[in-house]
Amino acid sequence: MAGIGFSLNRLFQKKGVLNLCRAYAYAGAVAIGPMVMGVCLLIGISFVSQVAGMPQNEREIMNCMLTYSLLVSLFVSSFFNMILTRYISDMLYEGKRERVMPSFFGALAIMLPICFVGYGIFLTFSGVPIVYRIVSMWFAMIMIVVWTQMNYLSALKDYRSIALGFASSMLTGFLLALVLAMIRRGTVLSLMFCVIFAYGIMGTWYLILMLGYFPHGKGSPFTYLRWFDKCRALAFTGVFVNLGLYGHLMIMYFGPLHRRIMGLFFAAPSYDIPSLTAFFSILITTISFVTSVEVRFYPEYRQYYSLFNDKGSISDIEAAEDRMVEVLSRELSYCGCRQIVSTVLFVVFGGFIMDILPLGMMDLGKGIFRTLCVGYGLYAIANALMLILLYFEDYTGSVAATGAFALVANSITIWQAARGDTAYYGWGFMAGAIVYFIIALLRLEWSTRRLPYLLLGRQSAASAQDSGPFTSLENILTRIDKRSKISDKMARPVLMDGSRKAVRPRRK
Template sequence: MAGIGFELKKLFRRKGLFATLRAYGYAGVICTGPMLLGVLLQVGMLVLCGWAGAARADQDLLVCMVTYTLLASLTVTSFFSMPVTRFLADMLYEEQEQTILPSFWGSNTLLLVGGCAAYGIFLIFSGATLMQGLLCLWLFAEMIVNWNAMSYLTAVKDYRGILWAFVAAIGISFGLGYLLIFLLGAPVLEGFLFAITVGYGCMMLLETLLLHRYFPQSKESPWTFLRWVDRFLPLAFTGLFTNLGLFAHLVIIWAGPIGIQVKGLFYGAPYHDVPAMLAFLSILITTVNFVVSVEVNFYPKYRAYYSLFNDGGVVGDIVTAEEEMLAVLNRELYYTALKQLFATAAVISLENTLLELLPLGFNDLMHGYFRTLCVGYGLYAIGNTVMLILLYFTDYLGAVLASGVFAAAAAVGTVISLFFDQAFYGFGFLAGAAVFFLLALLRLDYYTSSLPYRVLGQQPIVAQTKSGRFTKLALFLEKAAERGESDAKK
């Protein structure tokens, strides 16, 4: 996120309320755009379905199809997201920007081939009609590219262009949905699913155009990034485990007593899913604050500290820089946790008033889930911030352990909660998030207590190049491409 941080710091140098709000707004769009778009589209389409008089079964099936597609695409891309981000950072540092676009299309190719094959098989046996299945597969492919593009957009500073991409996606989805359903009389389920697909497709197109505007096209190998997956394999599993911990409780609840079979292999738990989707919005404050506060204020101290090691700083300066860096880090983490606490308390306090404005049919059980999950997501957001700081200090082992324990604890806790009253179902995820937060915080305290040793003593004496299955896959694909070019010339 360093590229975003540098640009936001320029924005925050400008004085005045409008300039501050503008900087926060841009940070929010960059960090929460896809998540916010998904929630707004789901809630908005449910409201439009109610106005259109759609049957409850069609509404539930629409939510299931969109939810399955978004979570499946996010899970598929989560394994590559962090190694790709590391590859991007290294290439920018080495001023090899010509390798970025080829790697974007190479990673998209692998994700689309493997992901669409697996999700296509699921859709064949899911019970969806041919039209519904094709629309879901189309949306899945678009989201693969969208999630992957967000890993690359960290280097793009055209915040206005990205903002318009999100606005266009939302506007087109709602506008086209209204046109198809209310004016042309199209079937509600297929009409809204098509509108959502077109909206995300526009976002994908605009994001791709932004990447092509800022990075040059070249004939570099599109498979070089696979070597980074081998080098930083803990990063790949950190992304995967974090994703599983964040969403596994939803799937487990679907298989529980309040889960319903909507159609075929599409299961859902509307009384739990809708509160969970809305509670997820309560962590936007921490997501934005990480970039605005932690990144902008902490990163300069972090960079100054490590520069002393690279530039031959004296011991006294290193000790002073370390104290300043950790002081800023502790302060920013404290303020981040405090802001999330206030945000969660405010949302819980105002939930009755706010939720009554939405025609979502909340009952007492749903209100209970909403409050519990707000606390759980708040703990997750703070824990995730701490885990990201571990990645700054290259504590990849600590990050993968914290995320792995989070995934296991959230899943096991949710399974255990199924043996209790339905009112306790959200506490499994809450417990997993609490464990994640505490473990990440303890690990950060332990790791930074001996930071000079971590920087100097744990480094390998001889540079090592890790080679594994992904490197072999890269070599195989490069040789296959060379043979194809040779055959084409002949």
């Protein structure tokens, strides 16, 4: 989490309630700050649209454009994110920092065209004005850049600059929207531009941080594609998590609760609002997992693995393994207990808070909210277990757990949307979360009993997978990239000293 563990260690070592509160505040600012501030920006833009006097149908189409673009960017980047994270960590471990930045541009060179073609086909037949299609595509492509940058920022260990960039960009976008509303220029296009401008500032800020930390690029920008053949299950893990987490929302857009906003843009406010509100119940688990993993579990994990590299004795390895598993079990138990308390509080007091807030939620929405609170709570605990599986490189277990989660959650939700009673909406996601939790827990229990085998027995099998469709694709794209560089170089005239300069166009 952007190096926050180093600061947390110093704060947790100090005694006193104030230092403990500061430590959890730091963890919260980095772990959930970006998500909370992003949601606050979207809520703020919605509030500004009301202040500006925009008609309700225009506010709804703007919300649909933002939601659809966010979901598209998440799904496109989900197939690459975990592979890029693994590739970056491998390059840093091998001391090849110069190979990191080319992978960023190589990933964007593939993801952006995929988004442009796939989302472009939908927008072409969406039935909305062409200017709405342009800004929707623009926002989706900027978000792909930002989601991809998140994979690289954790290596910087400069969470202050990262948090400052996020806060300043979000605040700039909101203030710009507020100014436009005050001068009566608040329209769908102008407010969409404010959101795009905010995330554009953030992407530029993060790119400057990345270029300042990583050295000048060297090597092919498509080398990371080989990691898809080496860690294929890891790529599908990211896809399945997003399918399970957001798939039920998209299915409800075409169920009995849906409303046609414009063309192919649908919404289900009776399901969206309870889902977003219930999602906040897992924030405590996110903070708890960061403090547990970064501060307590990771030192034991690193010590255990270093004994294999440093030729530790068998007795030392077994003792380190026992300590690591004990710490892991204790911290995961604490994490689960905190989530149970958070879920109970949201279920008990959430209905009263919704009656106070102007959300317009009826009894159906409150029932969906309570069901999704339980579902998101189980998802949060299961996701923590899955992330520990990734620590132990149990990619088979992680893809099995996440795949079952996506399959069960979406299958039952589709059945409910087609035939189910509206009173039981949300149970599909909760059922998927239950399956996710059970499989992840059983697999983690199985893995912790076979750690030496997972560490040593699978190394040769993993290193042997050096060929596959993505490796062939990498070779093709690398040859194309080299040819384009040679053509660009040959197009420059040769000087007396043998160097080349850029060609400047003649004036007529």
